[in-house]
Amino acid sequence: MKNISFILLLAVLFSACKDSKTSDRSTSQNTMNTNENPLLKESSLPYHAPDFRVIENSHFKPALLQGITEKMEAIDKIANTPEAATFENTILALEKSGVLLERVRNIFSALTGAHTNDTLQAVQEEMAPKFSELRDAVYLNEKLFQRVKSLHDRKESLDLDAESMKLLEEYFEDFEIAGANLSNADKETLKMYNSRLATLVTSFNKTLLEANNAGAVVFTEKSDLKGLSEAQLKSLENKEGKGWKIPLKNTTQQPLLQSLEKRETREKIFKAAWNRADGTPQDTKGIITEIAALRAKKSALLGFGNYAEWSLQKTMAKVPENVFKMFNGLIPSATAKAAQEAEEIQNMIRKKGGGFTLAPWDWNHYAEMVRKVKYDLDEDQIKPYFELKTVLEKGIFYAAERLYGITFKVRTDIPTYHEDVLVYELFEENGDKLGLFYGDFFARPSKRGGAWMSNFVNQSHLYQKKPVIYNVCNYPKPTEGEPALLTYDEVETMFHEFGHALHGFFADQQYPSLSGTSVARDFVEFPSQFNENWALYPEVLKNYALHYKTGEPIPQELINKIKQSGTFNQGYSLTENLAASNLDMQWHIIASETEITDANEFEKEALRRTKLDVVSAVPPRYRSTYFAHIFGSGYAAGYYSYLWTEMLHHDAYNWFETHGGLNRENGQRFRNMVLSRGNTLPLEKMYKDWRGQEPKIDPMLKARGLK
Known part of the structure; x- marks a missing residue:
């Protein structure tokens, strides 16, 4: 996810x-x-x-x-x-x-x-x-x-x-x-709700950005950061003072917890992330409870039982019951798998001489040890083969060329809003111009957390406009002269975001409001998640996974290890996702008369009620207080869509696997029937026309190792 x-x-x-x-x-x-x-x-x-x-x-x-x-x-x-x-x-x-x-x-x-x-x-x-x-x-x-x-x-x-x-x-x-x-009177009430909600959402985003920056953890003793490489330490040097400054990612878990050996350090970073907007000067609890209450009142005014019912009207899911039906089909398998993984990790803790019970800040560190034992896979062995620009140009662009015929050219003459932003011009197979692509990949204090895609210019035949699209990520920026090396998860994220970009580039609509990615939340993530599949596709992987020093391709032995470990930790991954998705729905199925006086208690009860707290070492991917998707963005009652579209993308890749894989014919058919259609057809029909049948959940469960 x-x-x-x-x-x-x-x-x-x-x-x-x-x-x-x-x-x-x-x-x-x-x-x-x-x-x-x-x-x-x-x-x-x-x-x-x-x-x-x-x-x-x-x-x-x-x-x-x-x-x-x-x-x-x-x-x-x-x-x-x-x-x-x-x-x-x-x-x-x-x-x-x-x-x-x-x-x-x-x-x-x-x-x-x-x-x-x-x-x-x-x-x-x-x-x-x-x-x-x-x-x-x-x-x-x-x-x-x-x-x-x-x-x-x-x-x-x-x-x-x-x-x-x-x-x-x-x-x-x-x-x-x-x-x-x-009625006119109700319209005036609705206007008041909408105006207040707009102010609150803006306030939430501003407060959370401040919380992320203020929550960064500073260490002055190098011994506290044992496990990090010299290059990592250099990139974390505190520019405002002594020591090293660990910035917070938008998620609950923080990437460095995997490497840090000192338990007290891991706990300090985890708790800084967990509490960044709870009990701090940047507390968001009051904002989110007011947002949820106003959304409930708004939906009641509009004639609905709750906000989720109102919000899901133009989605593939249609009603909250269908979302919960999907959850109920996944939660037992996910939590059971997570419990098995927790037991394996607890055994590893004992093996390493630890006399403590597994906590959330321990999970990634010891899970990596389990992975190394089970699959002999060390992330540090992989990263030298994933240099950012090589991944982009010889991986992501290469896959797009093989599937869709598009090519690219670096543009250094296009001004950007920050010196780190890369610009490329994309072309059709016949040389026709397709559009401009901006890549903004490195984290900085002025950037909100996460990764996303959007347009500077939207495609439209009405205005004879071709798309200008940007991708934004938050990878640690290397020190000057050092390469930008990625984890495999970060590689997948780059493929993912460019999948959104392709959806926008291939738009072929007369009207801008129907163009490209202007589709329902529970469909818009499908093209992006589908594009992740090409990251490990043999032909693509061997073209971009090149050692940044020697230029040698990644050894088959490492490729096998990456693939074999693909289902590792999937109980944790799916459970943290389901916990966040369920939190979203619980916040948005409250009735208009519900009064939430304690956001933390509401969250605990929501997780208990949906049986997503049974493995205590698996926290939600986002806690309510920093859940920007639902309180600062357009995903209210919609975070489930990542799981919904995951079902679609595994089902779609299954079609490619049975029809010859990565080739121009398959790519063009997918482009013509899905990627280029925007919001011009009912999405269920669009998918079924291309796939030839309704999507099935079995490929997703198989990919996750749950079947």
């Missing part, structure tokens, strides 16, 4: 802004000289990529405000036109509204996620309720809704092509889901 939390953050926030608030000022009052603010005009760079040479922090607020004004003027014109509603003057006009806002928001969201600062955070806090108000001003506009509804009521007589019909249906459903059928 990857920490890819934020792939939908930009899509969700953009859709919120694409429909959001208003300003009373006229365009003329809010207009700035485009020579003074480069955001107000389209970039002249290739693919209209952002020109970060001229964009300054001060440009964002006025550009966003003007974008809101222009959006609202367009909405008022559509809603109040005296002409009868047509597809062109209503649906297409809606789709075309807010071009400036989309362009500015895409850039702004990228920076606030990957390279923020105090100025951008202040703008983000100020704009959050305005975006919420704008969304409400669109979707709770009675005149506008009646025009959309009149078209939907007679849609069969409109003679629309399939994609235009889908666009009409999407807009109509979005209006209904947003509350267009409410």
